Amino acid sequence: MKVVEINDVFRTYHDTEVEVKAVNGVTLSFEKGDFAVIVGPSGSGKTTLLNLIGGLDQPTGGEIIVAGHRLSELRPSELIDFRMEHVGFVFQSYNLIPVLTAEENVGFILSLQKWPKEKRKARTQEMLSAVGLSDRHKSRPSQLSGGQQQRVAVARALAARPEFILADEPTANLDSKSAETLLDIMVKLNKDEKMTFIFSTHDIRVMKRARRVITLEDGRVVSDEKVNHR
């Protein structure tokens, strides 16, 4: 089942008099349960493509359909609701809310979605347990290591059961051990919950775990390979 369809998408920026084609005619699709990475050199359009898929940015050409929604047809306020309901984001710099505890951060989107308190609490505990941080539920981000913060970010992204997770360089700020732990967790969630993960990364450790590697150069897809891990 296709979760994301990208049809001949362009994203062009006009920087003074120079036209920059950050995404240049990309056509891709992602199936439910994909564990895909988008790789490529800096400036190849990885993050731009992720922003387009997540509805944070609008293409200047082409069409993106996510979970049945044509993103170009959604108004800005509908795009925000779309993101809340269908997309989970994991950012390079964790981006947790510093004044909230780990469990409050995880439960934040659930509260935006008006989940009942008990249900919210149960789901929060479930997700913190899934990322191995049950015992740190009362800790604030400043009391957690980088790896732990990123695990909380993953739990937050997954809590509301989105269609897929977009992770932009999620391991870039982590040490090897923390990165491996995080990837173990994401692989397990992908397997157990059939959660679709789409990464943009330079990290070889992420590429090694991916089942699909898409390479971008100058905003174009230059390769799209399936990888079998035995």
Added chain:
Amino acid sequence: MITSIAWKNVWRNKTRSLTVIAAVTVGVFAGVFAMAAINSSIVQRIDAAVNEELAHIQVNHKEFRSSSDIQNVIQDPSTVISVLEKTPGVTDITGRVIVAGIASTSAGSAGVEITGIDIQKELEMFTLSQRLITGTGSYFGADTKLNSAFIGEKLAKELYIIRYILTPEAFQSLESKGVATSVIEKLKPLEGERFTTEKKLTAAYTGLLSPREIKMYGMNIKEAAWSYREGSRIILTFLDVNGHQTGGAFRISGIFRTNNDLFESMSLFVPEDELRRLTGLEEGHYHRVIARLEDDDLTNSVTPVVREALPGLEVMSWKEIQTDLAMITDYINQIYAIFMVIILAALAFGIVNTMLMSVLERTRELGMLSAIGMNRRRIFVMIMLESIFLSTVGGFAGMAVSAVVIAITGHTGINLSKYSEGMEAFGYSAHLFPTIGADFFIILTVLIVITGILSAIYPARKALQLNPVEALRGE
């Protein structure tokens, strides 16, 4: 959750938030306390005007107030009294006989308004008797062969009935009030000397004391030297109903002290019967009939009713007589509100600045919140709540401090005697007992919340202008 985050955000940068909160606290306290002090002055002035000088409603002969002619009496006072008795809200009524005259002693004289009163009735209706200066006698209680007069301190001074003498008792009084021994020693050369006016006493000790000592102890010295010989006599001269000059000797039964210099220097009260006898005014004829109401708030509604019922007479409320005071009373809440709006507007700039800093340093976080699905309305509400929390915490702290200080000073009072001459010349007390109504705090709470909301608009708009992609890329 939004409320909780907003509250926690306020305390992210404690120093910055506490600085703004402290500024709001001090601003609100300063505003509220200043208004409570002003309010007390006005409340005391109104209280004095109604309870000591004017009553709520006065009925006069149409020409009396402009001419003060003794012939301008109310022709049918029984009708006036009957109308007032039947008017709902009126509680007490009495008549007054009023003549213009001259009060004199061997040392001085002054123009006065001599008011003949029903002593018992006035005692029930007014509180002027409570203004008696201790040691000067009583409110018409003296059993003397001569007629009694109850006069103001200012008039007594003008007639030189009050003098200033530094007696041994005066020195003892100074000692008990903690006046430095060195100062008392310096004043010794003045012992026993009589000064006919306060000015002369001041001139005498100014040559003996340093400016600092005068500033510290001047008021104590005047109070200690204040001297009155009980039972002093004055001569009152005025015209009778036939236009012939007449008068009589009156013994001072007591001296009153109010906050109104003009009232004190002009008003002199004598028993109504004696004034009738001396002027030849018929029994039952009055120049003025005055009435008190159940509540001051009834003044505006009852006065027109009485006026309509008594078309041939001049019917005036105290507000129409003291128009300046009435205007202040009627617009006091608006005046307070404008005053507070000015203070809060100044504080709003501090809040806007703080909120703007807070928003700009959270660019990435706000971008993230927008990215994960927090819509514009929620972000706006969050920023708005942060600003409201900042202003209300400071506002409530300011109000709490004000309430405590007002409660204390409302009990102990604030003595502004050093500046009293200026204030009392306009009828305002120099001893303030700050007070302010609970309704003012309600208005203030609303104003503070509005300040918080208005202060948040610009920073919140800035937050909403953030593009999540650019905001996330920002750091």
